[in-house]
Amino acid sequence: MLxxxxxxxGQGTRLFPHTGPDATLDLxxxxxxxxxxxxxxxxxxxxxxxxxxxxxART
Numbered sequence: 001m002l003x004x005x006x007x008x009x010g011q012g013t014r015l016f017p018h019t020g021p022d023a024t025l026d027l028x029x030x031x032x033x034x035x036x037x038x039x040x041x042x043x044x045x046x047x048x049x050x051x052x053x054x055x056x057a058r059t
Contacts, residue, residue, distance in 0.1 A: 021047070022047065022048050023044050023046075023047070023048070024044070024045045024046055024047065024048045025042040025043065025044060025045065026042060026043055026044075026045040027040055027041070027042055028041050028042065028043045029041035
């Protein structure tokens with residue numbers, strides 16, 4: 001996967017579809033080239049865990 005630092009919210013082609021399973025990625029390697037390009041290697045680590053909002057009791 002190639003990523004670029006320029007992001008314009010709401011425009012362009014999506015990298016991933018709206019539907020389908022979510023996946024968690026873990027950074028397994030990162031390095032920089034002599035010209036300043038950073039290379040990150042990610043590996044899938046399963047399904048993400050989302051935080052839940054605690055409910056409050058109504059009185």
